[in-house]
Amino acid sequence: xxxxxxxxxxxxxxxxxxxxxxxxxxxxxxxxxxxxxxxxxxxxxxxxxxxxxxxxxxxxxxxxxxxxxxxxxxxxxxxxxxxxxxxxxxxxxxxxxxxxxxxxxxxxxxxxxxxxxxxxxxxxxxxxxxxxxxxxxxxxxxxxxxxxxxxxxxxxxxxxxxxxxxxxxxxxxxxxxxxxxxxxxxxxxxxxxxxxxxxxxxxxxxxxxxxxxxxxxxxxxxxxxxxxxxxxxxxxxxxxxxxxxxxxxxxxxxxxxxxxxxxxxxxxxxxxxxxxxxxxxxxxxxxxxxxxxxxxxxxxxxxxxxxxxxxxxxxxxxxxxxxxxxxxxxxxxxxxxxxxxxxxxxxxxxxxxxxxxxxxxxxxxxxxxxxxxxxxxxxxxxxxxxxxxxxxxxxxxxxxxxxxxxxxxxxxxxxxxxxxxxxxxxxxxxxxxxxxxxxxxxxxxxxxxxxxxxxxxxxxxxxxxxxxxxxxxxxxxxxxxxxxxxxxxxxxxxxxxxxxxxxxxxxxxxxxxxxxxxxxxx
Amino acid sequence: xxxxxxxxxxxxxxxxxxxxxxxxxxxxxxxxxxxxxxxxxxxxxxxxxxxxxxxxxxxxxxxxxxxxxxxxxxxxxxxxxxxxxxxxxxxxxxxxxxxxxxxxxxxxxxxxxxxxxxxxxxxxxxxxxxxxxxxxxxxxxxxxxxxxxxxxxxxxxxxxxxxxxxxxxxxxxxxxxxxxxxxxxxxxxxxxxxxxxxxxxxxxxxxxxxxxxxxxxxxxxxxxxxxx
Numbered sequence: 001x002x003x004x005x006x007x008x009x010x011x012x013x014x015x016x017x018x019x020x021x022x023x024x025x026x027x028x029x030x031x032x033x034x035x036x037x038x039x040x041x042x043x044x045x046x047x048x049x050x051x052x053x054x055x056x057x058x059x060x061x062x063x064x065x066x067x068x069x070x071x072x073x074x075x076x077x078x079x080x081x082x083x084x085x086x087x088x089x090x091x092x093x094x095x096x097x098x099x100x101x102x103x104x105x106x107x108x109x110x111x112x113x114x115x116x117x118x119x120x121x122x123x124x125x126x127x128x129x130x131x132x133x134x135x136x137x138x139x140x141x142x143x144x145x146x147x148x149x150x151x152x153x154x155x156x157x158x159x160x161x162x163x164x165x166x167x168x169x170x171x172x173x174x175x176x177x178x179x180x181x182x183x184x185x186x187x188x189x190x191x192x193x194x195x196x197x198x199x200x201x202x203x204x205x206x207x208x209x210x211x212x213x214x215x216x217x218x219x220x221x222x223x224x225x226x227x228x229x230x231x232x233x234x235x236x237x238x239x240x241x242x243x244x245x246x247x248x249x250x251x252x253x254x255x256x257x258x259x260x261x262x263x264x265x266x267x268x269x270x271x272x273x274x275x276x277x278x279x280x281x282x283x284x285x286x287x288x289x290x291x292x293x294x295x296x297x298x299x300x301x302x303x304x305x306x307x308x309x310x311x312x313x314x315x316x317x318x319x320x321x322x323x324x325x326x327x328x329x330x331x332x333x334x335x336x337x338x339x340x341x342x343x344x345x346x347x348x349x350x351x352x353x354x355x356x357x358x359x360x361x362x363x364x365x366x367x368x369x370x371x372x373x374x375x376x377x378x379x380x381x382x383x384x385x386x387x388x389x390x391x392x393x394x395x396x397x398x399x400x401x402x403x404x405x406x407x408x409x410x411x412x413x414x415x416x417x418x419x420x421x422x423x424x425x426x427x428x429x430x431x432x433x434x435x436x437x438x439x440x441x442x443x444x445x446x447x448x449x450x451x452x453x454x455x456x457x458x459x460x461x462x463x464x465x466x467x468x469x470x471x472x473x474x475x476x477x478x479x480x481x482x483x484x485x486x487x488x489x490x491x492x493x494x495x496x497x498x499x500x501x502x503x504x505x506x507x508x509x510x511x512x513x514x515x516x517x518x519x520x521x522x
Numbered sequence: 523x524x525x526x527x528x529x530x531x532x533x534x535x536x537x538x539x540x541x542x543x544x545x546x547x548x549x550x551x552x553x554x555x556x557x558x559x560x561x562x563x564x565x566x567x568x569x570x571x572x573x574x575x576x577x578x579x580x581x582x583x584x585x586x587x588x589x590x591x592x593x594x595x596x597x598x599x600x601x602x603x604x605x606x607x608x609x610x611x612x613x614x615x616x617x618x619x620x621x622x623x624x625x626x627x628x629x630x631x632x633x634x635x636x637x638x639x640x641x642x643x644x645x646x647x648x649x650x651x652x653x654x655x656x657x658x659x660x661x662x663x664x665x666x667x668x669x670x671x672x673x674x675x676x677x678x679x680x681x682x683x684x685x686x687x688x689x690x691x692x693x694x695x696x697x698x699x700x701x702x703x704x705x706x707x708x709x710x711x712x713x714x715x716x717x718x719x720x721x722x723x724x725x726x727x728x729x730x731x732x733x734x735x736x737x738x739x740x741x742x743x744x745x746x747x748x749x750x
Contacts, residue, residue: 001540007547011554043536074536094640096543096577099550100612108605144632147600177636178724180598209723212595 001041001072001095008099023048023280030062037068037106040089048280051246055087056282065120068109112145119152126510128160147173154185161503163193180206184215191223199223214244221253228401230261241270248277255291260402262409264298271295275308286316287368290325294371297333305333321365324353328368335375347372359458360497363388367406374410382412390420392459392498394427427453431463434470443474454491461499464491468508472515480519488512535584539577546573550616567620571654574617578648582714589717596638596721603633603665603672609643610663614650618661621654627663635665635672637722637749642674645715649676649745652711656680662740670727672749680742682735691716691730691748715747724750 002019009017018033020026023044030038038057042050050071057063071089090109093102113120115138122130135153143149150169157166167189173182183206190199203220206213217240224233237254241247255270271292278284289312296305309329316322327350334343347369354365366385373382386407393399400420430453437446450467457463468491471484492512495505549570552558560566588594607627618625646663653661657678664675689712712733719729727750737744 001543004540004543004547007551011551074532074539092640094581094644095539096546098613098616099547100615101609104609104612144602144634145600179600179636210595214595 004096005039008102011099012103022046023050023053026053027056027062030057034062035067037070038063039070039072041072043074051087052281054089058087059282065124066113066117068106068113070105070109116152123156125513126159126506128156131156132160147179151181151185158189158192159503159506161507163189180213184219187216187219191219191226194226196223196227212243214240217243218250226398228398230257230402230405234258234261245273246277248274248281248283251277252288255295259291259295260405260409264295268292268295268299286312286319286322286325289315290329290368293329294332297329297336302333302337305329309333321353321357324350324357324365327353328372331372332375335372340376343372343376347376360494363392363459364498370406370410374412379412382410386412387423388457388459390423391427391457394424394460395462427457427460427463431466434466438466438470438473443470443477446470447474451487454494458494459498461495461502464494465502465504465508467491468495469504472508472511475515476511480515531584531587535580538580542573542577546570549573553620564620567617571617571621571651574651578644578651579710581644582648582710586714586717594721596641598636598638598722600634600636601639603629603635603674604631606639606643606646607663607665610646610650613647618654623654623657623659623661625650625661629665633665633667633672635749636724637672641718642747642749645718645747646674646676648711649715653678653680653743657742660740664739670750674747674749675737675739676745677737677740678742679740683733683743687712687733688735689731689733691719691732719747719749722749
C-alpha cells in the first residue's frame with residue numbers, strides 16, 4: 001500500500017509527505033511532524049492496526065480537531081472500524097481508489113473542517129454554549145449538511161447536560177426520517193436521564209431491525225448494568241463481542257462481569273481474548289493480566305496462572321501498578337494451592353503497593369483484593385473495603401449491585417441491605433448539608449464540611465465534585481486564591497480518575513478555564 | 523481465535539486488492555508519463571479497466587458472502603448526491619477518457635439522500651464499469667426524487683440490456699445467477715446492487731433496482747437505484 005500511496009501522492013504533485021511502514025512508526029512521525037492530513041490503512045500487518053493508531057493519536061493528543069484522518073479500508077475491515085464508536089475517522093475510503101478520487105475526497109473534508117473550525121475549537125475547549133451558538137448560526141443558513149450539524153449539536157447538548165434539549169433534537173430528526181444515529185441518540189438520552197425501560201425499548205428495537213448495529217449493544221449493556229441486571233448485560237455484551245471481536249474494552253468489561261458473577265470459566269475465556277487484543281494497544285494494562293491469572297487459578301489451572309503472573313511483571317516493567325497486580329494474583333494462587341504463608345506474604349506486598357497509591361485509585365485497587373481477603377479469612381479487611389466502595393458509589397445503583405455480587409461470591413453475605421443503606425444515608429446526609437451551605441453562599445463552611453467527607457472517601461465522585469463546585473463558586477465570587485486553586489485542581493484530578501466522562505466535571509473544568517482566562521485579562 | 527473461512531477469504535482479498543491497487547496505480551503512472559511509449563496506449567487502458575473489473579468482482583463476492591452470514595452492516599446517513607457524483611466521476615474519468623467515453627452527471631446540487639456512501643459509490647462504480655463495456659460513447663449519471671425515493675440513474679448509449687436482464691425491483695421476483703458460460707455476463711453485479719439497495723430501509727419501505735432500456739435520457743441501458 002505504501003508504494004501505491006507514494007505514486008498517488010506524487011501524481012497529485014504532493015511532495016511534503018512521509019510514509020510509515022507500521023503503526024508505531026506512524027505514531028512517531030505524527031508526534032514529530034504534526035501532519036495536517038493522515039491517510040492510514042486499517043490493516044497495517046503485525047502490530048497496531050489503523051484503529052489503534054487513531055485511538056492512540058487522539059488519546060495522546062498528538063492530533064487535534066483540525067487534523068484530517070482518513071481510514072483506508074478493504075471491505076472486510078470497514079465493520080471493524082465502524083464498531084469502534086469513540087474514535088471515528090473523518091472519512092473512510094475503500095481501496096483501491098484513484099488519485100482523482102482521493103483529491104476530491106480530501107477537498108471535501110478540508111472544506112468541511114474549515115466550516116466547522118469554530119465549533120470544533122469550542123467543543124475542544126468544552127465551551128458547549130459557544131459550540132451550540134456556532135452550530136445554530138450555521139444551521140440558520142439552510143446548509144446542505146443540516147443533519148450532520150444537528151447530530152453534532154445534540155452531542156454538544158448532551159455534553160452540556162441539556163438532556164431534554166438533546167432529546168428534542170433527536171426526536172425531531174426521527175420524526176422527519178428514521179435515521180439510525182438519531183434513534184441511538186434517543187436511546188442514549190433516555191439512559192442518561194435514567195429512564196431505563198424507555199432506553200431499553202428503543203435499543204432493542206434497533207437491534208432487532210439490524211443485528212449488526214454494535215453501538216446499540218454497547219449502550220443497551222450500559223442500561224442493563226445501571227439497572228443492576230448483570231446477567232442480561234453479559235448476554236448482550238457477548239453478542240456484541242461475537243459481532244465485533246476486536247473491541248478490547250468490551251472484552252475486558254465482559255471478563256470482569258463474568259468474574260464478578262463467579263463465572264470464572266467465561267472470565268478466563270474473555271480475559272484470554274483481552275490479553276491478545278491488548279498486546280499492541282495503548283490501553284494494555286496489568287489489570288488485564290491480573291484478571292487472567294485470577295480466573296486461571298480459580299479454575300484450578302495454577303501453573304498457567306503463575307506463568308501469566310510472570311508475564312505480567314515482564315511486560316509492564318516500570319508500570320506503577322505492576323507490583324500490585326502481580327502480588328494480588330500471586331497471593332490468590334498461593335492461597336488456592338494451600339500455601340498460606342506465601343499467600344500472606346504476597347498479600348502484604350499488595351497492601352503496601354495499594355497504600356502507595358493515593359485517593360480514588362486506591363479504593364479501586366482495594367476491590368481487586370476482596371477475593372484474596374475472603375479466601376485467607378481476613379473478613380474485616382474485606383468488609384472495610386466493601387463499606388468504602390459502597391460509600392464511594394452511594395448514588396450509583398448499578399455499581400452497588402455489582403458490589404453486592406462480589407460480596408456473595410466471596411461468601412460475605414452479612415453486608416446486608418440495612419448496612420448498605422446506613423452507609424449510603426451517612427454519605428447522602430453530609431453531601432446534602434454541604435450542598436445546602438453552597439446554596440446559602442456559605443462557601444467556607446461548605447468547603448470544610450465537604451472536604452472532610454471527600455478526603456475520607458476520595459473515590460466518591462459526587463462528594464469530590466461538590467467540593468470542587470464549592471471551591472470554584474467561592475473563587476468566582478471572591479477572587480482566586482492560590483490555596484483554593486491548588487485544592488480545586490486536586491479534586492478535579494480525583495474525579496477524573498473515577499468518572500472522566502461526568503458532565504459535572506466538564507462544567508467545573510470549563511468554569512475554571514474561564515476564571516483563569518478572565519484573571520489574565522485583568 | 524481460530525480462522526474461519528470468512529477470515530481467510532477476507533484476508534486473501536485484502537492481499538489481492540493491495541496488489542491490484544499497485545498494478546492500477548503503476549499503470550496510471552506509466553500512462554501519464556510522457557517518457558513511456560506504448561505501441562498502443564489503448565492496451566494499457568484496457569488493462570486498467572480489467573483491473574477495476576476484477577476488483578469490483580472481488581468486492582461483490584466478499585460482500586455477498588458476508589451478507590449471507592448476516593455480518594454486513596451498513597452506515598446510512600444523509601449524503602449530498604452531487605458530491606457522490608463528483609466522486610464517481612473522479613474515480614472513473616481517466617479510464618473513460620482513454621476509452622473515448624464521455625462520462626457526465628446531472629442533478630440538483632441541493633439534492634440529498636440517505637444511503638451508505640461507500641457502498642452506493644461502489645455499486646455505481648461497478649455499474650459505470652459495466653456500461654463502459656457496452657456503451658458507444660456516453661455514460662450519464664442523474665438523480666431525482668420520486669414517490670419519496672431517491673432515484674439514481676446510470677444510462678448509456680449502447681444497445682441496451684438483453685431482454686433476460688430487464689428487471690423491475692418492486693415485482694416479487696429475485697435475481698439469480700446465470701450460467702456465466704452461457705451468456706458471458708454473470709448477474710453478480712446486479713445481484714450485488716439489488717442486495718445493497720435492499721439493505722437501505724426506512725420504515726416499511728426498502729430500496730430496489732430497476733433495469734430498463736431507453737428511459738428518455740440516453741437510448742441504451744438504464745439502471746436505476748431506488749433508495750427510500
